[in-house]
Amino acid sequence: MGTSRKVIRIDLGSSIPVYRQIADQIRAMLVAHEFSPGERLPTVRQVAVDLGVNHNTVAEAYRNLAEEGWLRLERGRGALVISRSTPTPNPRVRNAFAQRLRNLIAQVRAAGVSPQAIRTEFEEAATALLGREGKGSGR
Amino acid sequence: MIWLNVLHMNPVWSLVVLAAASLEYLMPELSRPGVAFSVTVAPEFRCSSRHAKIVRYYRRGVLLSAFAGLVVASGSIERLRGWDGPAAFCTQYVIFLIAFLSARAATMPYRVSPSETREADLSRREPPAVLAMLVIAPLLTMAAVLFWTYTNWQQIPDPYPIHWGLDGQPDLWIERTPMHVYGVLGLLGGIAALLAFFGYGFLFWARRNTGAQHTRYSFPAVWIALFLGAEYFVAASATLPLGLDIRPLELIVLAILTASSLYLIVIGPAGGQAERRPDDNTPDEAWKFGIFYFNPQDAALFVEKRFGLGWTINFGQARAWVLIAMVLAPLGFGFAFVMSIAS
Numbered sequence: 001m002g003t004s005r006k007v008i009r010i011d012l013g014s015s016i017p018v019y020r021q022i023a024d025q026i027r028a029m030l031v032a033h034e035f036s037p038g039e040r041l042p043t044v045r046q047v048a049v050d051l052g053v054n055h056n057t058v059a060e061a062y063r064n065l066a067e068e069g070w071l072r073l074e075r076g077r078g079a080l081v082i083s084r085s086t087p088t089p090n091p092r093v094r095n096a097f098a099q100r101l102r103n104l105i106a107q108v109r110a111a112g113v114s115p116q117a118i119r120t121e122f123e124e125a126a127t128a129l130l131g132r133e134g135k136g137s138g139r
Numbered sequence: 140m141i142w143l144n145v146l147h148m149n150p151v152w153s154l155v156v157l158a159a160a161s162l163e164y165l166m167p168e169l170s171r172p173g174v175a176f177s178v179t180v181a182p183e184f185r186c187s188s189r190h191a192k193i194v195r196y197y198r199r200g201v202l203l204s205a206f207a208g209l210v211v212a213s214g215s216i217e218r219l220r221g222w223d224g225p226a227a228f229c230t231q232y233v234i235f236l237i238a239f240l241s242a243r244a245a246t247m248p249y250r251v252s253p254s255e256t257r258e259a260d261l262s263r264r265e266p267p268a269v270l271a272m273l274v275i276a277p278l279l280t281m282a283a284v285l286f287w288t289y290t291n292w293q294q295i296p297d298p299y300p301i302h303w304g305l306d307g308q309p310d311l312w313i314e315r316t317p318m319h320v321y322g323v324l325g326l327l328g329g330i331a332a333l334l335a336f337f338g339y340g341f342l343f344w345a346r347r348n349t350g351a352q353h354t355r356y357s358f359p360a361v362w363i364a365l366f367l368g369a370e371y372f373v374a375a376s377a378t379l380p381l382g383l384d385i386r387p388l389e390l391i392v393l394a395i396l397t398a399s400s401l402y403l404i405v406i407g408p409a410g411g412q413a414e415r416r417p418d419d420n421t422p423d424e425a426w427k428f429g430i431f432y433f434n435p436q437d438a439a440l441f442v443e444k445r446f447g448l449g450w451t452i453n454f455g456q457a458r459a460w461v462l463i464a465m466v467l468a469p470l471g472f473g474f475a476f477v478m479s480i481a482s
Binding site: 005006007008009010011012013026029041042043045046047048049050051052053054055058 | 255256257258259260261262263264265344345346347420421435436438440
């Protein structure tokens, strides 16, 4: 797991702030267990240099992930991935997720993406991020 | 009357002028495919007749710059006597700059927006600390030589040679005075510190390649090796007070440096590894006059040049100015010292 390439991509022209793009992609990797507890992420400086953005942008992304309990920040040494216990499910979070998902599907459908393509993307994203986790356990 | 006096030409500076002009002449071909005169263009623009015409005019300017530089180097201008060499270099560079800026202005209408997508590989680790030691080792060696010089002052020959001619015989000697001995060491130390600063910066403060094909782009590694080689060359020269014959070692290093320089041109930005070259991820607006990179929003201290071989400094970073001042101060004292010896 530790040897495969873990590339994040940002789009400076996107309306989504760069720090959120970085945090979202690292979180996706963490959820998919691409990083194990004890592994170290590169330093803020190194990621900022590679992406060609300001230090503060990457620092903000790391801080957000640290506040969510994914990382422990170590000055000058990057960030350590820590084991994070899954929080108790919150109905509000689940409702918000369902709403955002519906909005997103409506948005891409309105943009012309076929229902089949939406289903495929949805399946692939779920498989990539969740694997076989929770399969068949129902609601 | 101003004319080209070949017999009185300063050979070293004439070679410098010719080498600079040759590289500048070739530069349009050596630039990355999506860039022309530091402007982001569509790759097909580089094959257009318009681009060919701009390059033609640019090259005429470069040829003129070489000719003007050689005229000055030949000592044809009475007022510049004694300063022929530096004046020749400056003349060549100024005319080249005018040719380059004109070509850049002519290219501007064909500018396209550079990609705004950036990548970073989180699984790549920083270069090992042993590489940092490789950069610092020559400076430590020079500090040791300085200590030896201080503690063994009487063992230093008086006078001692600091330069040899092509026939292998010493042709420049200096007296064993603190100003001369420590002045030479200070000058060499300044140059080595400058090279170490660049070597360390390319390793730790520059963008790393991300894409699978880009990791096989060996240009940065050879470039860093070139700077390290030059640093070791300078450090070896600093051992002169010890009375060691370092000329064979220096010749070997010089041969390696020449070979790797040629290799860089062959594999370089538009050479054999062009397709492996990653985007430079720099906005056009940050390239002032197409040569100076000024981008406070970019954390990289060094970025690959748009026009020219190698890397340049990001002048938008405050620490760049601090570091430059730290390195240039001893160099300035060193050159003042050389001028005092020469006079």
